[in-house]
Amino acid sequence: MRRQLCHARFTKAAVVGCTALTLAVTSAGAAGAAPGKAGPARQVLPQNDGWAAADGGTTGGAAADAAHVYTVDTWAELKAAVGDGDGTPRVIRVKGTLDANSDAEGKPLSCADHATDGYTLEGYLAAYDPATWGTAEPSGAMEDARVASAARQASRIRLNIGSNTTLVGVGDDARLLGANVQIRGVDNVIVRNLTFEDTFDCFPQWDPTDGDEGAWNSEYDSLVVYGATHVWADHNTFTDGRRPDAAQPRYFGQLFQQHDGQLDVVRGADLVTASWNVFADHGKTILIGNSDGAGATDSGRLRVTLHHNLFRDTGERTPRVRFGRVDVYNNHHLVKDAEAFGYAYGVGRESAIFAEKNHFTLPASVSAGDVLHKWSEAPITAEDNFVNGAEADLIAAHNAENPHALLRPDAGWSPELRARVDETGDVPGLVRRWAGAGQLDEREPRES
Numbered sequence: 001m002r003r004q005l006c007h008a009r010f011t012k013a014a015v016v017g018c019t020a021l022t023l024a025v026t027s028a029g030a031a032g033a034a035p036g037k038a039g040p041a042r043q044v045l046p047q048n049d050g051w052a053a054a055d056g057g058t059t060g061g062a063a064a065d066a067a068h069v070y071t072v073d074t075w076a077e078l079k080a081a082v083g084d085g086d087g088t089p090r091v092i093r094v095k096g097t098l099d100a101n102s103d104a105e106g107k108p109l110s111c112a113d114h115a116t117d118g119y120t121l122e123g124y125l126a127a128y129d130p131a132t133w134g135t136a137e138p139s140g141a142m143e144d145a146r147v148a149s150a151a152r153q154a155s156r157i158r159l160n161i162g163s164n165t166t167l168v169g170v171g172d173d174a175r176l177l178g179a180n181v182q183i184r185g186v187d188n189v190i191v192r193n194l195t196f197e198d199t200f201d202c203f204p205q206w207d208p209t210d211g212d213e214g215a216w217n218s219e220y221d222s223l224v225v226y227g228a229t230h231v232w233a234d235h236n237t238f239t240d241g242r243r244p245d246a247a248q249p250r251y252f253g254q255l256f257q258q259h260d261g262q263l264d265v266v267r268g269a270d271l272v273t274a275s276w277n278v279f280a281d282h283g284k285t286i287l288i289g290n291s292d293g294a295g296a297t298d299s300g301r302l303r304v305t306l307h308h309n310l311f312r313d314t315g316e317r318t319p320r321v322r323f324g325r326v327d328v329y330n331n332h333h334l335v336k337d338a339e340a341f342g343y344a345y346g347v348g349r350e351s352a353i354f355a356e357k358n359h360f361t362l363p364a365s366v367s368a369g370d371v372l373h374k375w376s377e378a379p380i381t382a383e384d385n386f387v388n389g390a391e392a393d394l395i396a397a398h399n400a401e402n403p404h405a406l407l408r409p410d411a412g413w414s415p416e417l418r419a420r421v422d423e424t425g426d427v428p429g430l431v432r433r434w435a436g437a438g439q440l441d442e443r444e445p446r447e448s
Contacts (some may be wrong), residue, residue: 001387040192040440041069041091041168045232049419050273050305050327058230058273060166060190064089071170074106075099075179078159084160085186094194095170100157100179111202114153119145119203125251128206135208138318143205150203150219156183157199157220161189169193172438177241180220183228192228192234193440196222197241200258206251215254221261225269227297237278237437238262244281246340259283261317265304265324266290268297272304278436283315283340289322292376298323299350306331308427310435311344313337320346320375327415328355330422332431333371338363343373347380352411355382355394357424361373368392369401386424 045058052058061068068090070081075098083090101109102318111121119142127142138146157178161167163186169175174194183189201218208214222238225231240259248256262279265272265288273422279285289302311318311333318333319326328345335341344360347352360371368387371394374379382394399406422430 017043033083041093041166044393045190046419048417049232050275051271051303051419052230052232052273052305053417053419054271054303056230058188058190058232058271059164060232061089061164062166063064063164064091064166069093069195071095073098075102076104076106076263082159082161082165085160087186088164089164091166091168093168093170094174094176096173097175097177098179099177100159101153102156111153113447114156114202115145115149116152117145117148118142119149124206128208130208130214130252132207135214136282137209138206141289146205148205150201150257152182152309153202153221160184161186161191163187163189166190166192167194168440169195169437174221174437176268178222181222182224182226183231184224184226186228188230188387189228190232190234191223192232193236193437195237195239195437196262198243199238199260199262200243201259201260204257213254216251216257217271218257218260220235221264223263225265225272227266227268229270231269231272233263233272233274233277235276235435235437235439237280238285239278239280240281240282245283257283261285261287264288264290265302266298267294268301270301270303274304274306274309276308276431276439277282278310278312279314279318280310280312284320285311285314285317286319287317288324288326289321289348289351293324295323295350302326305329305415307418307430308422308435310334310431313340315340316342316344316373317346318344320348320373321351322348322376323350325352325411325413326354327418328353329357329415329418330424330427330431331358332428333358333360333362333426335360335362335366338365341366341370344371345373345380345382347372347376347378347407349376351376351378351380352413353380353382354411354413354415356415357382357384357386357421357427359386359424359427360388360392361428362387366395367401368394369446372398372407374398374402374405374407377408379408379411381409384424386427391424 199222204216
C-alpha cells in the first residue's frame with residue numbers, strides 16, 4: 001500500500017498537493033494555457049489524486065480554445081454556455097450569484113411561479129391529510145398538479161454538463177443558488193471553487209408509507225454524477241444556507257423536507273475524486289449507489305475517492321455506499337449538534353469502504369460506535385482514525401455497541417491512488433484552513 005506523506009509549508013498553492021501544482025500547471029500549459037500561468041480553469045487533476053486519476057486521468061476543459069471559454073453571471077448565460085453536449089472542450093467561469101430559480105431575464109421565481117394546474121400547498125395538504133385520506137399513496141388531480149409543477153421547476157433549475165468541461169467559480173463569491181447540476185452519462189468533467197447553496201424542492205411528495213408515520217420526500221441534489229466517468233469535484237462548498245431543515249415547518253407531524261442530497265454518485269458512475277470540499281448543515285449528504293437492486297450497472301464501478309473534505313454538522317451519509325470501492329481518507333467530521341447526527345459511513349450492499357486517517361470531532365453524547373452504520377452485510381477497512389484527538393478502532397467500537405449488527409473488517413483492497421496523505425492529527429487544521437470555495441485564485445482569464 002502506498003503511504004506518501006506530505007509535510008510542506010502550506011500556502012494557497014499547497015492545497016492542491018505537494019507536487020500537484022507543478023503537475024497541474026504543466027498539464028494545463030500543454031493543453032493551451034501559457035506554461036506557469038495556468039489558473040484553476042486550466043488545471044487538471046494531479047497524477048494519482050484518487051480514483052478520477054485512473055485510466056487516463058481527468059482534464060476537464062483544459063484543452064478548450066479561446067472561443068469556448070465563457071464567463072457568465074446569470075443562470076440563463078450558464079445554461080447557454082454548457083452547449084449541446086457535443087464534447088467540445090470548454091471552460092465556464094461563474095461570477096457572483098446565479099439563481100437557478102429565475103427566468104430568462106434573471107428575475108427570481110418563487111414556488112408559486114413554478115406551480116401549475118391549480119397546485120397549492122394548502123390544497124395539497126387538505127387533499128392528503130391522513131385523517132381523511134388515510135395511508136394510500138397520493139393520487140388524483142392535486143397529485144397530478146404537484147407532478148406537473150415539479151417538472152416545471154426541474155426544467156429551470158437543472159443544468160446538464162457535457163464531456164470535457166471545467167466549471168469553475170471566479171474569486172471567492174461564486175455561488176449557484178437552488179441549482180441541480182447533473183453530470184450525466186458523460187466523461188471528463190471538473191467542478192471547482194463553487195458554493196452550491198439551497199438546492200430545494202418546491203413540491204415535496206407526501207408518502208404515508210415511509211416509516212411508521214409517513215414522510216415528505218424531495219428531489220434535486222446539488223451535484224449529481226449519474227453514469228458518468230472521470231469527475232473531479234474540488235474546493236466547493238455545499239450548504240442549505242438560507243433554508244436550513246431545522247427552520248422548516250412540519251405538516252402531518254413530519255418535517256416538510258425540501259432538501260435531498262448534496263452529492264450523489266449513482267447508476268454506474270465511476271472514477272470520481274471529491275477533494276477539499278465543505279459539506280455543511282445538511283441531513284443526507286453523499287450517496288454512492290442509490291439502490292440495492294442496481295448491481296447490474298453498479299457492480300465493479302462506483303469507484304470514488306473522498307479526501308480532505310470538511311463535514312460540518314452533517315446528519316448522515318458522509319458517505320453511504322453500495323457496491324463501490326470507496327477510499328475515504330484525511331477528512332474531518334465536525335459534529336456540534338449531537339441530536340442531528342446519525343452516522344458517518346454507511347456500509348451498504350457489496351460495498352468496500354477503505355476509511356483511513358480521518359478525524360472525528362464529536363460531542364460527549366456521540367460515541368465512536370456511532371460513526372459507522374451497517375445497512376447490509378459487507379466488509380470495511382477502518383485504520384488510524386481519530387475521535388477527539390485520540391486513535392479509535394471504529395469497527396470495534398461499533399461492534400461493541402451493536403452486537404446484533406456486527407461489521408467485518410478488511411474491505412479486501414488497498415488504495416494506491418493518493419497524491420498526498422497527511423497524519424491524522426494534522427487533518428482538522430489543514431481542512432479547516434483550506435477546504436471549500438474561495439480558496440482558489442481564478443479572478444481573470446489566463447489565456448496564451
